[in-house]
Amino acid sequence: MMKGKKKFIAGTAAVAEAAMLANVDVISAYPIRPYTGLMVDLSKKVADGKLDAEFVHADSEHSQLGIVHGASASGARTMTGSAGVGVTYAFETYSPISGGRCPVQMVVADRTLDPPGDFGSEHSDVLCARDQGWIMGWAETPQEAFDNTLIYYRLGEDQRVSLPQFNCQDGYFVSHIPGEVVVPEKSQVAEFLPPYKLAKPLDPRKPYGHGPQIFSDQGPALQLQRAIVMNRAKEIIPEVVSDFNKVFGRKYDSYIENYNPNDADVCLFVNGAHSQTARYAIANLKAQGVNVALCRIRFVRPWATEEIAEVLSQYKAVGVVETNNSFGVAGQAGVFTPEVAATLYSLPENKRPMLMSFMAGLSGEVIRLNDFYFMAKKLVQAADRKKIEKPVYWIGFEEN
Amino acid sequence: MSDRTVTLEPIASIAKAPLQEQYVSGHRTCAGCGPALAYRLIAKAAGKNTIFIGPTGCMYVANTSYMCVPWTVPWMHAQITNGGSIASGIEAAYQVMMRKGKYDGDFPNIIVMAGDGGTADIGLQAISGAMYRNHDILVISYDNESYANTGIQASSMTPYGSATSFTPPGITVPEGEKFWPKDITAMIYYGHPMVKYVAQASIAYPIDLMNKVRKALNKKGSAFIHVQTACPKGWRFDSSKTVDVAKLAIQTGMWVNYEIDEGKKTLDHVPTKREPVEKYLKTQGRFNHLRPEDVQKIQQFVDGKVAEA
Numbered sequence: 001m002m003k004g005k006k007k008f009i010a011g012t013a014a015v016a017e018a019a020m021l022a023n024v025d026v027i028s029a030y031p032i033r034p035y036t037g038l039m040v041d042l043s044k045k046v047a048d049g050k051l052d053a054e055f056v057h058a059d060s061e062h063s064q065l066g067i068v069h070g071a072s073a074s075g076a077r078t079m080t081g082s083a084g085v086g087v088t089y090a091f092e093t094y095s096p097i098s099g100g101r102c103p104v105q106m107v108v109a110d111r112t113l114d115p116p117g118d119f120g121s122e123h124s125d126v127l128c129a130r131d132q133g134w135i136m137g138w139a140e141t142p143q144e145a146f147d148n149t150l151i152y153y154r155l156g157e158d159q160r161v162s163l164p165q166f167n168c169q170d171g172y173f174v175s176h177i178p179g180e181v182v183v184p185e186k187s188q189v190a191e192f193l194p195p196y197k198l199a200k201p202l203d204p205r206k207p208y209g210h211g212p213q214i215f216s217d218q219g220p221a222l223q224l225q226r227a228i229v230m231n232r233a234k235e236i237i238p239e240v241v242s243d244f245n246k247v248f249g250r251k252y253d254s255y256i257e258n259y260n261p262n263d264a265d266v267c268l269f270v271n272g273a274h275s276q277t278a279r280y281a282i283a284n285l286k287a288q289g290v291n292v293a294l295c296r297i298r299f300v301r302p303w304a305t306e307e308i309a310e311v312l313s314q315y316k317a318v319g320v321v322e323t324n325n326s327f328g329v330a331g332q333a334g335v336f337t338p339e340v341a342a343t344l345y346s347l348p349e350n351k352r353p354m355l356m357s358f359m360a361g362l363s364g365e366v367i368r369l370n371d372f373y374f375m376a377k378k379l380v381q382a383a384d385r386k387k388i389e390k391p392v393y394w395i396g397f398e399e400n
Numbered sequence: 401m402s403d404r405t406v407t408l409e410p411i412a413s414i415a416k417a418p419l420q421e422q423y424v425s426g427h428r429t430c431a432g433c434g435p436a437l438a439y440r441l442i443a444k445a446a447g448k449n450t451i452f453i454g455p456t457g458c459m460y461v462a463n464t465s466y467m468c469v470p471w472t473v474p475w476m477h478a479q480i481t482n483g484g485s486i487a488s489g490i491e492a493a494y495q496v497m498m499r500k501g502k503y504d505g506d507f508p509n510i511i512v513m514a515g516d517g518g519t520a521d522i523g524l525q526a527i528s529g530a531m532y533r534n535h536d537i538l539v540i541s542y543d544n545e546s547y548a549n550t551g552i553q554a555s556s557m558t559p560y561g562s563a564t565s566f567t568p569p570g571i572t573v574p575e576g577e578k579f580w581p582k583d584i585t586a587m588i589y590y591g592h593p594m595v596k597y598v599a600q601a602s603i604a605y606p607i608d609l610m611n612k613v614r615k616a617l618n619k620k621g622s623a624f625i626h627v628q629t630a631c632p633k634g635w636r637f638d639s640s641k642t643v644d645v646a647k648l649a650i651q652t653g654m655w656v657n658y659e660i661d662e663g664k665k666t667l668d669h670v671p672t673k674r675e676p677v678e679k680y681l682k683t684q685g686r687f688n689h690l691r692p693e694d695v696q697k698i699q700q701f702v703d704g705k706v707a708e709a
Contacts (some may be wrong), residue, residue, distance in 0.1 A: 025496045026489060054492035054498060059529030066478065066485025066526055067492065069694065070453070073476055075495035075502065092479055202474045202490060204449045204508050209469030213461055248581030 003249070004184035011174035011301040015081075015107050015167065016041035016180045018149035020051045021189040025196075027219035028056045028067035032173040033119050035109035039081065061086040065093035065106070072102035073166075073210055075154070075201035076272050080104065083171060084111030086123040097164050098133030098226060100211055103196070104164040105149070106134075109175035110272075112363045120364010121171035123272060123324040127300070127335050128139035129166065133226050135233055136166040136271040136301040141181040144171045154193050161233045162199070163226075165307050166301075169275040170273065172364065185246055194245045196253050233303035255304035257296040258311050260286065260393040264293035265314040266379035267353070268342060271297055274322060274360075274367045281372030293375045314353040317381040318344075323361040333357030333392045354388050360395035371395045405506050408614035411445065411607055418444055427470040428633075429462040430634060432639030434629030434646065435542040436462075437603045438707045439513065442540060442627075445610035446617060449474060451490060455483035455523055457515030458549040473518030480677045483512040483519075484539065497561040509617045511535040516557035517547050519626075520584045534594035534621040534649040538613070541584060544631035552634045555583045559654070560701065561694050562686045566636075569689040576689060582703060585694070588624045589660050597623040601660035603630065604646035608668055612659060636685025645683050652680040667709060677702050 002377070015038055019027070027046070029039035045051040054071075058064040061082045062142040068078035082090065087108055097104055110125045111310035123138070132137060135156055145167070152165040169175055197262070200208045238254040245252055257275070260282050270278050274294040283294045295311050295318075297304070312318050322334030331337040337357045344352050357376050360367045374395065382388050411417050422443035429436040435458055443450070452475040454460045460477055469475050478486040491510050492665040497503040514523050527539055546564050548600050550651035553566040563569050568577045589598040597619045601609040609627060616623035630646045632639040646693040649655035657668040677699050681687040690698075 025500070026492045026501075028489070052496065054496045056488060056533065057490050059532070060527055061682070062481060063485035063488075063526045063529050066482035067489035070476070070478075070483075070486035070489025070491075072489075074490045078489075078498055083686045092481060096477075096479060104522075172603055202451050202476055203503075204451060204473055205503070206578035207472060209464065209471065209475050210465030212467045212469050213477075214467045215465065218467055263621035300666075 002198050003188060004182050007181050007183055008178050009142055009181050010176050010178045011139065011142045011145040011169045012038035012107070013041055014146035016045065017181070017183050018146045019079050020045055020326060021184070021186060022077065022150060022153055022193060024051070024053050024070035024076045024079045026054045026068060028058045028063050028064040028080045030058045030064050030082070030086065032061070032083050033151050034111060034175045034320060034343060035081045035083040035107060037119055037175065038109070042079070061090040062093060064105070065090040065097065067153055068104045069093060069097050069100065069102055070315055071102060073198070073202050075196070075198050075203070075352045079107065079198040080106035081109070083109050084125045087364065089127065090130060094129050094132035094134060096211065099222065101162040101329070102128070103153070103162055104297060105152055105156065106164065106166050108166055109171045111171045118169070118363045119244055120360050121173055122364065124167055126166050127324050130152055130301055130335065132167050134164045134301060135228060135299070137168060137297070137299040139169045139174060139273050140273050140296065142174060143181045146176060146181050146183070147244065147248070147252070150189060150193055155233060155236060157196050159197070159199055161229050161236060163229060163233060168184065173273040178229070180251065188247050192244060195286045207231065222291045230247055231303050234304060236300065255298055255307045256311050257294070257298065259294035259296070260291070261314065263294050264291040265315060265383045266317045266319070267293040268372070268375060268379075269295045269312070269318055269320045269336065271300065273335065274321060274323060277367055277369060278321070278372050281369045281376065282358055285368065285376055287374065290376060292379065303339060305343050305392045307338070309347055312340070312344060312353055313347050315353045315355040317356065317379045320359055321358050321375070325362065327347050331357060331391065333359060355391070356382060356388055357392045358395055359392065365396070369396065373398065374398070406449065408445070408447070408617055409538050410614060411610050414607060417607070417610060418447065418479045420444070422447065422450065422472045424470050424472060424504070425469060427463040428465050430459070430633050430639065432632040432642040433462070434603050434631055435459050435544055437611065437642065438542050438627050438629045439472055441603070441606050441609050442511070442513070442613050443471065443473070443689070445613040446509045447510060450511060451476070453478050453483050453510070453512045455512065455514045455518040456480035458544065459513055459515065459516050461549050481522050482526045483523050484528070484530035484640055486532045487512045487537045487539070488533065488535045492535050507536070512537065512539045514539065515539055516541060516543040517555040520556045520582045522598070523684045525659045528592070529593050531588055531592040531622045531624065532637060536621055538623045538625065541626045542629045543626060543633055544629050544633045547579070548619050548631050548634040556574050557584065559689050561698055564686070574689070574691060575694050585624065585626045592622070595622050595624060596662050597659070598625070599653070600626045601648050602628050602650060602655055604650060605657065605669055608657065612672045615659070615661070635684070637683055638677050641683065648675070648680045648683060651675045652677045653702045654680050656706065656709050658709065674706065
């Protein structure tokens with residue numbers, strides 16, 4: 001049942017509400033736009049006695065991550081966050097945290113990397129860290145940001161997984177634009193999210209060595225273990241999401257939201273909040289008799305290979321909306337195109353859609369309805385002609 | 401701030417030191433390793449209720465090879481960059497977990513064992529942040545005056561005139577290391593108003609070292625100890641001479657033991673008659689190349705340091 005209080009708040013404020021209900025123990029903060037509001041809210045909750053946590057204002061993002069790493073290894077539930085170059089400044093710490101199997105949660109309101117000091121949303125910052133053994137996914141709305149906070153803690157802290165999580169949202173589009181958020185009751189959160197319990201915390205009464213050095217022949221087993229638990233996270237996601245839907249009365253798909261799936265020949269592949277505009281565009285096109293589907297992924301890591309392949313196999317052409325940069329990458333677009341291409345490769349040739357890429361939503365640029373119409377046109381053309389004329393379009397730099 | 405229920409008593413003599421070792425066999429440090437000796441004394445003084453944080457350095461690599469650890473107490477690896485922040489997080493966790501009833505043991509001693517690079521170079525920011533916030537931790541810099549683990553490269557605590565693999569003496573740079581080392585103890589004390597206890601110690605004076613550790617741990621809030629730990633491999637002397645070299649450092653003024661406790665500075669082990677630095681420099685291969693004018697420069701520097709100590 002949808003119980004609880006309705007609030008009209010933006011994405012970072014929504015996460016702060018969720019963190020309070022999750023009763024986090026240690027928070028580490030350092031300011032950078034556009035995620036800072038999360039920590040402004042949390043520091044006030046701690047100062048006002050509404051949340052009993054240690055709020056540590058760190059000297060940098062790198063130290064922020066060190067603080068939650070140490071705290072998580074001691075048995076505390078933790079939250080930290082960042083954006084843009086802050087995410088990359090802390091990069092060294094990501095692998096030690098996932099390798100140490102510390103289920104730290106890091107909130108990212110994404111931001112374009114420098115240069116040139118652009119505040120706007122782009123997914124390039126935290127996508128850099130996609131290979132570091134962290135669970136990762138984007139919220140489309142403040143409500144989903146709230147919900148993902150709880151879902152990620154539950155998934156990451158599950159002892160079958162024990163992995164850190166990047167709880168991401170589009171900078172400004174989600175972090176700063178208020179929406180309706182149903183804040184559930186404490187009892188519901190308690191029903192869904194058990195207290196954090198680490199298998200082997202730092203405890204002088206039961207001493208363990210955490211992170212000793214190894215020699216080469218000991219390494220592969222550890223890497224395999226991290227791969228296994230990441231794959232296991234994928235297997236557990238449906239269980240966690242279904243429990244979440246039951247307790248809170250929501251209707252999330254586990255991995256993929258497939259909008260307007262039937263009758264369409266072509267599909268837009270989108271990550272993050274631009275899917276909202278995409279849905280409007282798709283509805284408008286439908287009214288004009290043009291059928292386009294949307295595939296929005298809820299998780300970037302673990303990547304739902306089989307499920308994405310199955311959804312996309314319905315279509316003749318798929319357009320990946322990149323919202324990130326990966327200069328020199330295979331396919332010369334962004335990081336999602338090679339992932340989708342690899343996903344489709346397992347399909348038989350007659351079920352494998354053509355693949356195009358759209359470089360859009362970069363540096364905080366809004367992807368407008370017209371941009372989506374343009375993408376739809378190119379996809380439909382390719383489907384009709386059974387041929388891709390141009391594999392990569394840079395939206396805003398193309399002739400109609 | 402959580403109170404410790406146990407106060408660590410001063411150790412009167414080596415015979416009165418705890419028999420129980422917390423840093424035990426099973427590590428792979430070099431013969432005559434100064435840092436390993438320091439570790440043993442520090443762990444002994446701190447006792448069972450301790451968590452060590454080990455930023456990357458000799459005392460990570462040589463101690464924990466092959467996935468085993470030589471401590472009877474919990475130990476956690478930190479990156480060479482973030483000993484200070486990992487310790488901050490552990491301390492914050494214990495504060496809140498004890499407040500919320502999630503941990504019913506005694507508040508632990510939280511000790512960072514950072515090398516000179518992990519303290520004064522790449523680890524400085526995180527340690528400074530921890531000291532500024534006054535987490536209830538002890539940061540110990542085991543100073544072997546170089547990045548020894550990677551093959552003896554200069555750090556910002558390498559003495560002037562040292563030959564290291566990044567400061568080799570040659571025709572253009574006859575002295576080798578051209579810069580004077582940072583005074584990290586003063587930086588920590590005078591730069592962090594909440595820090596109430598800092599000390600310098602030496603492996604040549606084990607009782608003093610252990611008591612400084614206990615004094616530092618008894619303080620609420622951040623404390624810092626800088627231990628000179630002679631390194632046979634890096635400094636190039638015979639591995640049987642570690643303690644002799646450490647002692648000579650004190651006798652020549654190349655190293656000064658002292659503490660600052662709540663503003664009160666006390667010098668320890670001041671030699672009645674200070675020996676010339678040349679005597680110390682001659683014991684180590686890293687100074688073999690020095691010309692008389694270099695030795696004189698070092699003597700002047702040490703005279704100045706001793707005068708202001």
